[in-house]
Amino acid sequence: MTRVTKLSVVSLLLIAAWPALAGDSPQEQRHELMEHVGDAAKPIGEMLKQERAFDAGVAMASFQTWAEAAAAFGDLFPAGSETGYDTEAKATIWSDRAGFDAALAGFAEAVDAAIAAQPQDLESLNAAAGPVFKQCKGCHEDYRVEDE
Amino acid sequence: MRRAPAWPLLALLVLAAVFVWLTRPQPLRPSDLPVHKPDPANGELVFHAGGCASCHGERLEGGLELETPYGTFRMPNISPEAATGIGGWSTLEFVNAVVRGVAPDGRHYYPAFPYPSYARMALRDAIDLKAYIDTLEPVVASNGRHDLAFPWNIRRGVGLWKRRYVSPDPVFGTDATDAVVERGRYLVEGVGHCGECHTPRDGFGGLDTSRWLGGGPSPEGEGRVPNITPGAAELGSWSKRDIVYYLQSGFTPDFDTVGGSMVEVQENLSRLPADELAAIAAYLKAISPVAARGD
Numbered sequence: 407m408t409r410v411t412k413l414s415v416v417s418l419l420l421i422a423a424w425p426a427l428a429g430d431s432p433q434e435q436r437h438e439l440m441e442h443v444g445d446a447a448k449p450i451g452e453m454l455k456q457e458r459a460f461d462a463g464v465a466m467a468s469f470q471t472w473a474e475a476a477a478a479f480g481d482l483f484p485a486g487s488e489t490g491y492d493t494e495a496k497a498t499i500w501s502d503r504a505g506f507d508a509a510l511a512g513f514a515e516a517v518d519a520a521i522a523a524q525p526q527d528l529e530s531l532n533a534a535a536g537p538v539f540k541q542c543k544g545c546h547e548d549y550r551v552e553d554e
Numbered sequence: 555m556r557r558a559p560a561w562p563l564l565a566l567l568v569l570a571a572v573f574v575w576l577t578r579p580q581p582l583r584p585s586d587l588p589v590h591k592p593d594p595a596n597g598e599l600v601f602h603a604g605g606c607a608s609c610h611g612e613r614l615e616g617g618l619e620l621e622t623p624y625g626t627f628r629m630p631n632i633s634p635e636a637a638t639g640i641g642g643w644s645t646l647e648f649v650n651a652v653v654r655g656v657a658p659d660g661r662h663y664y665p666a667f668p669y670p671s672y673a674r675m676a677l678r679d680a681i682d683l684k685a686y687i688d689t690l691e692p693v694v695a696s697n698g699r700h701d702l703a704f705p706w707n708i709r710r711g712v713g714l715w716k717r718r719y720v721s722p723d724p725v726f727g728t729d730a731t732d733a734v735v736e737r738g739r740y741l742v743e744g745v746g747h748c749g750e751c752h753t754p755r756d757g758f759g760g761l762d763t764s765r766w767l768g769g770g771p772s773p774e775g776e777g778r779v780p781n782i783t784p785g786a787a788e789l790g791s792w793s794k795r796d797i798v799y800y801l802q803s804g805f806t807p808d809f810d811t812v813g814g815s816m817v818e819v820q821e822n823l824s825r826l827p828a829d830e831l832a833a834i835a836a837y838l839k840a841i842s843p844v845a846a847r848g849d
Contacts, residue, residue, distance in 0.1 A: 447809035455799050543804050543811045552777065552814040 433491035436482035439475050446471035447542075450535050453528065460528050465535075469521045472538065476514035480507065494551045506549055513541040577713025579660055581650040582677075590678045592645075597686025600679045602825040604672070604745045606632070606687075608818040614639070614687070615695040620666055622773060624759065625702030627666040635692035648684040649677060655716065662712035664700065665759070670720045671747035679745065719760035725749065726766060726841045738837025741830060742767075746823075751779045751815070768844030777814065785843025797835035798828065 446468035452458040453465070483499050483506070499506045520534040601607075609629050610616055616631040634641040640648065647658040655662060655669035663669060672680075705711060725743050742748045753761045754770030762770075769781030784790045792800070796807045801823045804812040812820045823831065 444809045447805070451799070451805060451807075451809055455795055457795070539803060539805065543817075546811045546813065547817055550813070 431491055432482045432484055432487040433493040433495075436479065436495075437491070437493070439478060439482065442471055443475045443542075447539070450531065454532055454535070456528075460531065462524070462526055465525055465531055466521070469517060469534075472517045473514070473521060476510065476517050479510055479513075496549045496551050499549050509541070509545045509548065513538070513545065516541045574710075576717065577662075577710045579654070579656045579662055579713065581654050581656040581660070582646065584646055586677075587646060587649065587681070588677055590681050592685030593682045594685040594689050596679070597682035597684070599826060599830075600675075600683045600745055601686050602822045603741055603830070604683070604747065605819055605822045606683075608822060613693045614690060615693040616697045617695060622666065624706040625700065627664060627700050627702075628698045630697055631693060631695045632687065633693040633695075634688050634690060635694055638694050638696045639692060640687070641692055643684075645681055645684055649680045652680045652683070653677065653722075655712075655720065662709055662716070664702075664706075664709070664712060665715065665719070666700075668747040668750045670716075670761070671744055671750055673720050673722045674724065674740070674744035676740075715758065715760070718758070725763050726837075732836075732840075734833050734836045735840045737830070738833035738835070738840075741834050742837050746834070748782070752782050765844050767838070767841060768847070772815075781844055781846060782838055783841055783844040784839060785845050787846040790843065790846075794832065794835035794839055797838060798831045801826075801831045801834065802828070 449458065449461075449464050450468050453460050483495065485500065487493070488495065488497060488500055516537040520538055523530060523534040525531040525534045607614065609618060609620070610632045611618060611629070614631065614633040616629040618629045620627040620629065631639040633639040636642045640651075643651075643658060650656045651658070651663065652669060652672050653675055654673070655665065655667065657663060700707075724739060726739060749761055749767060751773055752767045752769060753763065754765050754768065755773070756762045767782050769779050769786070771777075772779050780786065780789060782789050792807055800806055800812070801820055803824070804817070804820045806812070823834075
């Protein structure tokens with residue numbers, strides 16, 4: 407092998423492996439996005455548990471994070487990303503794509519309703535966030551593998 | 555012709571008699587039942603705390619199969635239907651089934667039915683539970699028999715197992731002066747039967763109470779059930795409020811959602827009043843920590 411071909415083989419390998427090295431695989435991207443969604447839920451949960459004071463601004467910021475995630479999730483489950491990177495995605499996502507898309511739409515809808523509600527106290531926060539939490543739970547049950 | 559000596563046969567007969575005596579079902583007698591006006595509203599709480607519908611089905615029609623290392627258990631119909639359900643049972647028959655694991659025909663139930671925990675139930679709660687089930691819709695449904703491997707298929711042998719593993723005594727001797735913890739003990743050790751999954755089992759399928767609620771392999775074969783004692787790697791740091799919120803909402807303190815078999819358990823328990831869930835949390839914080847082991 408000449409030096410040039412060696413070099414090009416190495417660079418080809420690098421390009422092929424780049425997504426993994428850079429954390430750009432859909433599996434990693436959706437995992438990270440999911441972490442953001444969870445992080446955004448935390449302050450709301452703490453308010454509902456009365457471990458922290460109600461703050462309308464913080465709640466709305468969390469809702470916005472959810473809305474952005476809801477818009478982005480759909481594209482992060484392309485064909486070919488069914489396995490690898492310890493993904494917890496269930497095969498059902500790809501075998502029942504319509505059902506999965508409907509579940510995502512349900513999440514987006516619940517988030518939009520929460521934003522529109524603009525909760526100003528604990529009670530209305532509970533009413534706004536409750537349906538979103540229900541979507542999280544339902545979708546995890548149907549489309550996430552349990553790592554018990 | 556010389557007669558064969560009789561003593562081996564005699565010894566065998568004596569052994570058989572001892573086995574029959576040791577394994578005899580020990581049901582309650584009519585006089586053991588308290589005088590009690592059944593309260594179906596309390597029975598409904600007992601029903602959800604016990605998670606009856608998780609195994610017996612939404613309409614209590616049975617049919618669900620439980621795969622275990624001993625074989626396949628098939629859940630019976632416990633709707634109040636006379637022919638295929640339990641509609642024809644007397645209160646005494648029902649209470650004996652639940653707290654003694656004895657069927658109306660006098661045979662033992664297998665402990666896939668968690669009567670080793672229900673043995674700690676108050677008889678009044680069992681009576682109320684029947685009163686609640688009697689208000690539900692009767693469903694006609696016959697279900698298959700269990701399909702177990704030898705020697706587990708010898709039902710009478712369950713009597714020996716019961717002698718070793720079933721007792722109405724508390725597992726964790728709580729300070730009975732703390733009424734909240736004591737109530738939690740009743741819910742967790744008794745009707746809630748949390749230990750049936752969260753405590754590892756020994757070689758005979760009995761709970762290893764030295765690691766009470768310390769987690770272990772899933773009784774359904776796959777995965778692990780977490781340690782829920784104060785010694786648990788992750789759950790040990792949950793506050794009482796975290797536990798109550800988790801049981802109400804299904805969300806962990808990290809805002810991950812409940813998973814696996816616990817989904818239905820959580821949904822059942824979410825129907826209990828908050829003070830009952832607070833009692834569960836108080837008990838879980840009071841018990842001895844079991845060292846984390848791969849949970």
